[in-house]
Amino acid sequence: MNAAKAQSKDFLLAVEGLTVSFDGFKAVDDLSFYLDPKEIRVIIGPNGAGKTTVLDLICGKTKATSGSIRFDGKELTRLKEHQIVHSGVGRKFQTPSVFEDLTVFENLEVSYPQGHSVMGALAFKRSAEVVAAVEDVAETIFLKDALDQPASLLSHGQKQWLEIGMLLIQKPDLLMLDEPVAGMSVAERKKTAELLRRITKDHTVLVIEHDMQFVGDIADRVTVMHQGKVLSEGSIEHVKSDPKVIEVYLGH
Amino acid sequence: MKNTSPLKWFASREGLYYLALALLLVVILPLALDPFRLNMVGKYLTYAFVAIGLVMCWGKAGILSLGQGVFFGLGGYCMAMFLKLEASTPEATAIQSTPGIPDFMDWNQLTELPWFWEPFHSFSFTLLAIVGVPVALAFIIGFAMFTRRVGGVYFAIITQAIAAILTILIIGQQGYTGGVNGITDLQTLMGWDIRTDEAKTILYFVCVGLLFVCLFVARFVQNRKLGRILVAMNAQENRVRFSGYDVAAFKIFVFCLAAAFAGIGGALFTLIVGFMSPSFIGIVASIEMVIFCALGGRLSILGAVYGALLVNAAKSGFSESFPELWPFAMGALFIGVVLAFPNGLAGLYQTYVMPLEDRLFKRKPKAAASAPAKPVPAARQEEGRDYDPMLDQYSPEKS
Numbered sequence: 001m002n003a004a005k006a007q008s009k010d011f012l013l014a015v016e017g018l019t020v021s022f023d024g025f026k027a028v029d030d031l032s033f034y035l036d037p038k039e040i041r042v043i044i045g046p047n048g049a050g051k052t053t054v055l056d057l058i059c060g061k062t063k064a065t066s067g068s069i070r071f072d073g074k075e076l077t078r079l080k081e082h083q084i085v086h087s088g089v090g091r092k093f094q095t096p097s098v099f100e101d102l103t104v105f106e107n108l109e110v111s112y113p114q115g116h117s118v119m120g121a122l123a124f125k126r127s128a129e130v131v132a133a134v135e136d137v138a139e140t141i142f143l144k145d146a147l148d149q150p151a152s153l154l155s156h157g158q159k160q161w162l163e164i165g166m167l168l169i170q171k172p173d174l175l176m177l178d179e180p181v182a183g184m185s186v187a188e189r190k191k192t193a194e195l196l197r198r199i200t201k202d203h204t205v206l207v208i209e210h211d212m213q214f215v216g217d218i219a220d221r222v223t224v225m226h227q228g229k230v231l232s233e234g235s236i237e238h239v240k241s242d243p244k245v246i247e248v249y250l251g252h
Numbered sequence: 253m254k255n256t257s258p259l260k261w262f263a264s265r266e267g268l269y270y271l272a273l274a275l276l277l278v279v280i281l282p283l284a285l286d287p288f289r290l291n292m293v294g295k296y297l298t299y300a301f302v303a304i305g306l307v308m309c310w311g312k313a314g315i316l317s318l319g320q321g322v323f324f325g326l327g328g329y330c331m332a333m334f335l336k337l338e339a340s341t342p343e344a345t346a347i348q349s350t351p352g353i354p355d356f357m358d359w360n361q362l363t364e365l366p367w368f369w370e371p372f373h374s375f376s377f378t379l380l381a382i383v384g385v386p387v388a389l390a391f392i393i394g395f396a397m398f399t400r401r402v403g404g405v406y407f408a409i410i411t412q413a414i415a416a417i418l419t420i421l422i423i424g425q426q427g428y429t430g431g432v433n434g435i436t437d438l439q440t441l442m443g444w445d446i447r448t449d450e451a452k453t454i455l456y457f458v459c460v461g462l463l464f465v466c467l468f469v470a471r472f473v474q475n476r477k478l479g480r481i482l483v484a485m486n487a488q489e490n491r492v493r494f495s496g497y498d499v500a501a502f503k504i505f506v507f508c509l510a511a512a513f514a515g516i517g518g519a520l521f522t523l524i525v526g527f528m529s530p531s532f533i534g535i536v537a538s539i540e541m542v543i544f545c546a547l548g549g550r551l552s553i554l555g556a557v558y559g560a561l562l563v564n565a566a567k568s569g570f571s572e573s574f575p576e577l578w579p580f581a582m583g584a585l586f587i588g589v590v591l592a593f594p595n596g597l598a599g600l601y602q603t604y605v606m607p608l609e610d611r612l613f614k615r616k617p618k619a620a621a622s623a624p625a626k627p628v629p630a631a632r633q634e635e636g637r638d639y640d641p642m643l644d645q646y647s648p649e650k651s
Contacts, residue, residue, distance in 0.1 A: 059494060085496035097491040099484040106480055111495045118505045121478035121497075166495060 011070075012037045012204050013058070013174060018067035020057060027053045029228035031067070035174070040200045042207045042215045044239075045225035046249050051208045052094065054225070055176050058206075059091040060084045072173060082116070090172035094179050094208075096159035100152035104143055104162060107151050108134040111166035133169055140198065141165035142191060157188035161195065168199065175199065176206045181214055193217055212240075212250075224249060269554055270467070277460045287449040294456040294524045296564035297463055299324075301517025303545040303556035304463075304470050305510030310542070311550035312474060313506045314486035315403070319411030320514050320541045322418050323386035325533025327515030329422075330385055332435035332528035333369060334378040335446075339439045355437070360427030369428075375442060382519040383512050390511030394504035401500075403489075412535055419534040434529025438522070446523055459520045463557065466513050470553045473509065482506055543586050549598025558597055 013035040020028045028050045035041055043051045056062040058069055060081040069076040076084050085091075099107050112133060115124030138144045141161040146154065151162060160180060167175055180196065181189045189211075196218055199205065209215050215222060215236060222239045224232040226249070232242040239245050261267045281293055302320050310316045342351040348358040353365050371377045393414065397407055422429045430436070438446070445451055473479055481502055485492045493499050522528045531537065540563075548559020563585070570578040593600050 061490070061494075080498070081493045082496050082498045085494055091494045093490070093494075097488045099480075099488055099491065101483050101487060102480055110477065110480055110484055110492075113496060115477055116496050116498075118478065118501050121481055121502070122473070122476050124477040163491075166491075170496065 011035060012039075012072060013206075014068075014070040015054075015058070016068050016070075018054070018057060018069065019065050020053060020062060021065045026228050028057065031225075031228065031230060033223055033230060033233065035204055035206065037173075038202070038204055040205045040207070040218055040220045041223060042209055042219040042221075043223050043225055044209065044212075044215060044249065045231070048227075049225040050228040051225055052178055053228075055091060055178055055206070055208065058084075058176065059089055061091075085170065085172075086113075086116070088171075088173035090167035090170050090175050092160075092163050092167055092175070092177045092180065094182065096156065096163050098151045098154075098159050098162050098166070100150065103148055103150055104138065104154070105134055105147040107162055108137055108165055108169050111169045113170050137165045137169045140168065141195065155188075157184045157192070160184065160188075160192070164195065164199070172203070174204045174206065178208045179210065180207065181209065181211060189214070270464075273554060273557060274464065277463075278457070282453070282456070287452055290456055291452045291524060292568060293561070293565075294452070294459050295521065296561050297456075297459050297557075298517040298521040298524060299541060299544055299564060300463055300557040300560035301466055301520070302510075302514045302541045303548060303560045304466055304553050305513035306542060306545035307550055307553050307556045308470055308473065308482070308513075309506050309510040310545065311552075312479065312486065313482040313503060315503055315507060316408045316542070317411045317507070317510065317538075318408045318535070318542060319413075319415040319538050320510065321533040321535075321538035322411070322415050323390060323511040323514035324518035324521070324537075324541070325418065325422075325528070325530070326386045326389065327382045327518030328522040328528040328532065329429075329435065329518075330372070330378055330381040330515075331519035331522040332438060333372040334375060335438040335441060335522065336430075336435050337365075337369065337372055338441070339437060354430070354435070356430045356433070356435075357427055362427045366428050382515050386511040386515035386518075387508045390508045391504060394507040395500075398500040398503040398507075403503075412538065415533065415535050415538045419530045422530045422533075430529075432530060434527055434531075436527040436529075438526050441523065447526060452524065455520070455524050459524065462516060462520065466516065467553055467557070470509075470513075474553075478502070478505075540582070543582060543589075545596075546589050547585065547596050549596030549601075551595060552598035555596055555598030555601075562597075 011034040015034070016032045018028055018031040019026060031050075031054065033041075043054065045051050053062060057064050058071075058076065060076065060079060060083075064077050067077070071084075071087060071089060074087055076087065076089070079087065099110065102110065109126065109130060112130050114130070115121045135144065135147070138147055141164060143154075143158060143162060143165065146158065151159065154162060164177070164180065177196075181192050184192060193214060196205070196207075200218065207218070219236055221234060222236050223230055224239050224242070224245050231248065232239045232245045234242075240250065262271055277293075277297070282290055285293065302324050305323075306317070306320060336354045340352060340354045345351045345353070345355060345358070348355065350358055350363045353362060354369075357365070372381070393411070397403075397410060402410065423432045425431070440446060446455065474482070481492060481497060485497075485499055485502060489499055492502075518528075518532075521532065544560040544563050545556050546559070547563055548557065549555030563582070566585075567578055567582070570581055589596060595602075
């Protein structure tokens with residue numbers, strides 16, 4: 001028991017025996033996987049495999065039926081969503097969810113990790129530091145020239161970048177991205193891959209993605225999910241040649 | 253561009269809108285109207301407090317409350333209880349079987365003052381209670397609903413149910429509350445007769461003064477980051493939550509703020525009208541308050557003031573000539589607003605009048621100013637941006 005504990009401390013994220021059941025249907029079933037610090041892990045799997053549900057469970061959107069999620073030595077399953085964010089987990093949704101009524105600048109500013117309480121939000125000042133951080137992130141996500149535009153005017157791809165930027169400015173230890181290149185043009189895909197490669201240098205990243213080319217580009221390790229369980233795990237070559245994976249996901 | 257000094261602010265576009273409202277309420281209406289009509293305007297203005305709260309709560313944060321009358325009523329009843337106790341001295345009530353308690357209690361065979369009436373002998377307690385009681389109830393409702401993620405239509409229905417419950421409770425507990433008649437025959441405030449024309453005029457100005465205090469509080473909140481979070485929460489609640497904010501806490505805050513405004517409005521209503529009754533807090537009254545806000549423009553706190561004034565003036569006008577038609581007129585008004593101009597008068601003003609202003613004062617039209625994506629200015633300031641009266645906040649910064 002002690003040995004197991006000591007071991008789990010070395011991982012940034014340790015998911016063990018995670019199960020969630022919706023009216024008897026186990027969307028995630030006794031799932032375990034471990035993330036090393038600075039690792040890029042991609043989760044792939046057919047539709048309905050429970051990939052998005054795993055992210056929902058880690059970020060607290062869905063409550064686990066049983067199992068544990070330890071992040072940086074902290075048990076996340078008992079925390080509320082905003083507390084999980086404060087522990088250093090950032091989550092990007094599949095469909096871009098940015099604040100359309102606010103400008104790009106304000107979108108990033110709202111995400112800046114300061115003034116999160118009601119009183120803090122009343123007292124919050126737009127300091128030089130905040131402006132610098134916003135402009136810095138805007139540069140990274142190719143939106144430096146669009147800072148004053150309402151987010152509603154951005155293209156689909158730009159909204160995806162903005163949401164990634166809103167995560168970056170939170171300075172999370174773990175970034176979770178749900179299909180970041182879905183619905184993007186080829187040019188946008190390329191830019192996003194470049195953006196992710198840059199981000200992944202100093203973050204631990206958990207990505208859900210279908211584009212195998214893209215997965216091969218960025219992944220350190222790949223976890224293949226099927227019917228709520230881990231089907232295979234390892235390097236991209238390893239999972240690509242795994243007969244079980246070929247059977248249910250990649251096809252012959 | 254930056255104008256932080258108060259004097260410069262009054263010369264800005266937003267400042268001029270506030271000045272215009274002040275001019276109307278402080279100079280034009282008092283000069284143009286006799287004390288009776290001015291008192292009626294004062295009564296309308298007490299509803300503007302509720303409407304401002306609804307702009308923050310409904311317009312900005314998207315929390316539609318159909319029970320704001322509850323908070324208006326609680327504030328009003330707190331004030332009425334104090335005034336009633338002052339009017340019920342043992343000398344003035346000597347003919348009652350129990351002198352020294354309010355008359356309606358005596359009629360209902362009560363022989364001593366109920367415990368919850370006792371603190372209302374104190375004026376400072378009453379002032380605290382006018383804000384504190386509505387806020388406390390709003391906190392309880394907000395905590396129970398928002399931490400359980402109850403929102404939208406369900407929340408609206410629950411607030412409406414609470415309005416119904418409170419009305420039934422007040423009417424049913426006649427001995428403690430004055431029942432359906434309410435608390436009437438209020439005479440003096442700390443020995444000052446509130447029924448004279450002079451007192452009514454003074455109360456009108458007190459009401460206008462407090463209205464501006466509430467307007468500035470609301471303006472302060474919406475121009476802070478908190479205001480942006482409210483707007484953000486309205487559309488993308490999950491994104492706000494996963495940006496590290498406790499969404500429920502922000503909803504509770506804005507709901508309590510709206511309740512505080514409504515409570516102050518209710519207390520002034522009692523002073524200006526001279527009595528308080530359950531008819532001002534029920535479902536119909538609460539829905540009317542939403543209409544004031546919707547007509548004025550649910551995104552604009554200034555619009556809400558005009559909305560409250562106009563709808564109430566129309567109501568008085570209609571009721572004087574065709575009393576039976578008013579409910580239909582109001583229903584039509586509400587449907588009209590929702591269908592034809594969802595952003596209310598403030599929205600119409602922005603679409604049709606502001607371009608004229610731009611031409612008149614040779615301001616650069618907004619579209620032209622924002623067209624080129626200019627380099628980002630080194631120092632960004634929240635102040636000093638163009639004011640957008642429809643959103644009632646500063647527009648994106650133009651360099």
